[in-house]
Amino acid sequence: MKKIDILNKLRSSGLRPTKQRVEIAKFLFEREKTFHFTVESLNKLLTKKSTSKIALATIYNTVHAFKTAGHLNEVEVRGNKTYFDTNVSNHHHFYDSETSELIDIDANDIIIQKIPKAPNGKKIKNVEVFINLKN
């Protein structure tokens, strides 16, 4: 994803492309593979990479803005960690609690044959499958 695309991506979702947002967006979206991170890990990586320090609150703000805009997926797993995922397509996860690592599973690799009806008055928003791993 080129810089111009990053700018479009931000603008088209109503986000003013500030210096900080562009820097974070480039870091997150200019890569081949999907990327899983927590705000804390992202903060560390950005601090290491860049000379200009972005405030932690800004990283929180930005990550949530990206999530609301649909550019990031939020994944909640055991251990009170909130992960974000640059893969926003419908998919599932392996979770390795030994390493606290989250691994994508393509939506096509899990087929659910039978599913219960939603309770009265409710609809199904989405189905998330977690496959917890052990050694």
Added chain:
Amino acid sequence: MKKIDILNKLRSSGLRPTKQRVEIAKFLFEREKTFHFTVESLNKLLTKKSTSKIALATIYNTVHAFKTAGHLNEVEVRGNKTYFDTNVSNHHHFYDSETSELIDIDANDIIIQKIPKAPNGKKIKNVEVFINLKN
């Protein structure tokens, strides 16, 4: 579940049946239906029900001891809430983010037809399905 069974349940899992543990265990396990709670909600309910106040730290300790002993199931959902579930059999959940409510789904009500292999050197511990609800 009668009082004698509560005592056995505690003793057989190596937990000394203290006044506090017995009171919490009776509250949790002497009921027909499965019960979902957070430490906070449990604390409120116990405070209301009983005259003797149990320290919040004790409720944390006890709930975790019960979980380790396999008497409670921990379920982590969106919003940084940690729920516990008196249903320790293999099962799944609806999650209603409007009401922050967790609803059990019997393991037999979801059939997964296709599942990916675990990454190299890892095994599948368990599979958790979350069906997120909307109105």
Added chain:
DNA sequence: TTCTAGTTTATAATTATTCTAAAGTGAAAA
């Protein structure tokens, strides 16, 4: 009854996240 490891307790500490309000800045309009 005595003794001790296990337990409870109040409180402090920690961790993750959100709030606040002051200073800074994109970009539309003049």
Added chain:
DNA sequence: TTTTCACTTTAGAATAATTATAAACTAGAA
């Protein structure tokens, strides 16, 4: 191009959930 202002960023305070600490308590073995 300059001005203007709503949107952003920022440091630090506040909040919330949980864990750690260390002193007092207690179940149950001896």
